[in-house]
Amino acid sequence: MVRLTAGWRETARQASLREHMDRFGPLPLRGHRRGQQQRLAETVANAGLTGRGGAGFPTGTKMRAVAAQRGGAVVLANGMESEPASSKDEALLAFAPHLVLDGAVLAAEAVGASTVHLCLSRLQPGLARQLRAAVSERAGTDQVPVKVHEVPHHYVASEETALVCWLNGGEAKPVMTPPRPAERGVRRLPTLVGNVETLAHVALIARYGPAWFRQAGLPDAPGTMLVTVSGAVSCPGVREVEVGTTVGEVLTLSGAADSSGSVLIGGYFGSWHDRGTVAQVPLTASHLRPFGGSPGAGVLIALPGTACGLAETAGVLAFLAGQGAGQCGPCTFGLPAIAEDFAQLAAGRAGEGVFARLERRLGTVRGRGACRHPDGAVRLAASALATFAADAHAHARRRPCAAARQRTPLTLPAVASADEGWR
């Protein structure tokens, strides 16, 4: 199904404003001014759109909450995409920037925002240049100014309170809530934070309506979504699928050879699953919940049966351990301890006592940070111990598999250098 991705394969480049308007029609500004009967927040709520940044919160509800507050507001478009295994936001911004900008500007009008802030990673200067050029193309047509920002690149910097902090002049580190940004955010104003893909869907819902949006997907999970597939597949990359497509179908579309092995669902803070177990399960939050999984931002990584899931997990945990903000003790100390336990386990140097130690540490660290970063690492580690249980016990008996010494499928990103800073 092709909605957001219309024209991507044909042109293989950014759509100009002219091409964008020819393809989707003009920006539907009338009928969505704040105070008018038919408000965009209600339209989006009726469409049943949920956030595409990973949390899956109902977008219409978020918009209502911000619109309901007196005084000004702010829209923050989150294009940071700090999940290394995800590239859908980068692709969307590169190919269809005007869909994202339309959605952000429409949302701003609907919630009474005076500014749109588009946050991109500082490690993507080319993307920032492209988006500034797209904003210039629209000069004079948008009712609110759109500012493009390049934010320090850290895993936790994409968290909504971290971005609000940074825009307010501080460091891009998460802070404890309450208050959530929807109540008090940028310049202490109610701030609507939306993933760029979510805003792109808003742009189409505003044009074609909730019934159109619901023609795809499931009744309780409507629409389409972008997915990023990597690992042991012949055609990795970003695709648009109907919500409700199964895990197996998404992998098959990406050229997965067979149905053996395991799959990491949700990204680096997601969970491992045996491929046979989840092949028929739709890639939605409600369908994956009984399996202890969640689609996250639509990220799937396929691991062949010949690879060592424990070694791959040890690598990701080491990465996550180094990506905290350094603010909260349980995360700053707990994640490296857990990562070290996993490294020993993967290398066949841990004894059987490692399981009790890991269980204790995972339980201790969960839920005790200012953000969900430690929780994600804990979820990943716990799922690895469950999905690779047989391997884990073999490794603990000092019999690691040969694959543990040669890690390949998960390519860890280059970590930002020590002087990347948070400001």
Added chain:
Amino acid sequence: MSHRLVLNPAACSGHGLCAGFLPELITMDEWGYPIMLADQVPDSLLSHARRAVGLCPVLALRLVKAGQR
């Protein structure tokens, strides 16, 4: 029971004074950071909880009425 002890983990730097003073409600993890043992503060410990809040050198601990945030 009408109060909760709420910790701001980003402000906490593991001084441990709270856990030392109020072991009934606060223990420490292996890295010296506080773990809240109970959801609510029993009335009998309320004045101790207030003291613990005041002891924290970085004001990471707060006492809130149940139902507030």
